[in-house]
Amino acid sequence: MTRKNYYILTDGILKRKENTLYFINKDGKRPLPIHSIYSIYAYSSLSISSQVVNLLSKEGIPIHFFNRYGFYSGSFYPRETLLSGDLVIKQAKHFIDNEKRLKLASDFVKGAIFNMKRVLSYYGLDNNMDTLLEDLKSCKKITEIMNVEGRARADYYKLLDEILPEGFRIGERTRRPPENMANALLSFGNSLLYSTIISEIYNTQLNPTISYLHEPFERRYSLALDISELFKPIIVDRLILYLIKKNMIDETDFEKDLNYSLLNENGKRKFVTEYDKRLKKTIKHRKIGRKVSYKRLIRLECYKLIKHLLGKEKYKPFISWW
Amino acid sequence: MISDAEKKLLIRGTQVNYYFVCRTKLWLFSHHIQMEHESDIVELGKLLHDETYKREEKSLILDDLISADFVRKGKLLEVHEVKKSDKIEEAHFFQLLYYLYYLKKEKGIEEIRGFIDYPKLRKKKEIRLTPDNEKRLKKVLEDIDTVVRGDFPRPQKKSRICRSCAYLEFCWA
Ligand code: SF4
Secondary structure: OOOEEEEEOOOEEEEEEOOEEEEEEOOEEEEEEHHHEEEEEEOOOEEEOHHHHHHHHHHOOOEEEEOOOOOEEEEEOOOOOOOOHHHHHHHHHHHHOHHHHHHHHHHHHHHHHHHHHHHHHHOOOOOOHHHHHHHHHOOOOHHHHHHHHHHHHHHHHHHHHHHOOHHHOOOOOOOOOOOOHHHHHHHHHHHHHHHHHHHHHHOOOOOOOOOOOOOOOOOOOHHHHHHHHHHHHHHHHHHHHHHHHOOOOOHHHEOOOOOOOOEOHHHHHHHHHHHHHHHHOEEEEOOOOEEEEHHHHHHHHHHHHHHHHHOOOOOOOOOOOO | OOOHHHHHHHHHHHHHHHHHHOHHHHHHHHOOOOOOOOOHHHHHHHHHHHHHHHOOOOOOOOOOOOOOOEEEEOOEEEEEEEOOOOOOOHHHHHHHHHHHHHHHHOOOOOOEEEEEEEHHHOEEEEEOOOHHHHHHHHHHHHHHHHHHHOOOOOOOOOOHHHHHOOOHHHHHO
16 A cells, blocks of 8 residues: 555644544544555644654654644654664765765756756746856855855746736745745745655655755755755646646635735645645656656655765756656 | 574575675665665564464564475474475575574574475475585675675666566666
């Protein structure tokens, strides 16, 4: 059985009875059989007991918690079962060695820019992403790489604004709090993706706290930030553009009182439903000759990184080929 | 929990098998780069645990490649490997040999016989830990250590065995 993501949007309690979890809220009781769970995303106020935590730990199931604004607040990262001392050492070595770190950091940005370019050309928007890719080549410091990334993203958002309806323009990207609907969607989507990547890393031997583009002290799981750069355009941004273009999301999905800067429960539900559909969507993978889901692509990215860290096979960032 | 001795037996047995199957697989497995939770050793451990204790140490399934029945008949211990076709693959031959060797060296069980059974053909073939076989096995064990201590051996070419290997996506994505 393939395990599913569960998104909890209403307040309630998670209870354990033997090997089944039950989610109980005002509408009733819903069973979540333990072997059907891949990760849980908790967007509401959720009470859990230590029995629940013990079971989740035993089964290796992470829970990601978000505050009521939809911002990521933390994860229950179960006890690691996949440990490889060798790999952790190699991961750290690639951080300490400046050249090795630069190579990985710039690969992440390279992939991110390529994927942004892919989104822009999908919507027929002319862009200067190639110049930025050129600039990337001459970067000698992490801060320079970050700078190129920042410029790319700013240009990219500006271009996307050309095709977005008035109420949904990004304008200046604002984060905490987001100041308009588009920024609210971006923040919500990016933290969702960040959590998804944490779950994927959990299922590998990679240590989520050693990162290359971002500084390891920026966030607890900074490696997830690195990897998310690659997938944001293809998973989050495309989803947002789709929702807006198809009129699937509108003003009524936001908190009016908060100046439309946050999704309300209904809006969140729509978003996570479509997001989950996207994670499950498959594409034919040319190299392994099988269909893989978007979610699996993230895992494959982790594998590629592991191979790079082990030596002999250079990492090539994920670039959307469709 | 399975005991350390059992774990060692399983790990070594699996290594012997992988040595003949694929060096990349051997290396990854030995460096604890296992795939998700279906990693062989976890499964093996579970099987060993469940089967051994439930059936009072009468029979034991080591994995889907080697089904070994440990049958005590008086003083004699028989280790069986059940096979469908009568083609003895090196991997299985040496894995079985390794179990015999281990039981002899570590457990001091001398009265021991290894069999490869072909139930479909109603045949069985005895495998013995002769001095010559023991020498060949030792060479294999040394080679395994060399591979494991060395650098990550990059997968060579995609073959038939990759298709059912847990590392497929790891190696080829
Ligand atoms: S996928 Fe193929 S190359 Fe890779 S470990 Fe398995 S058998 Fe070896």
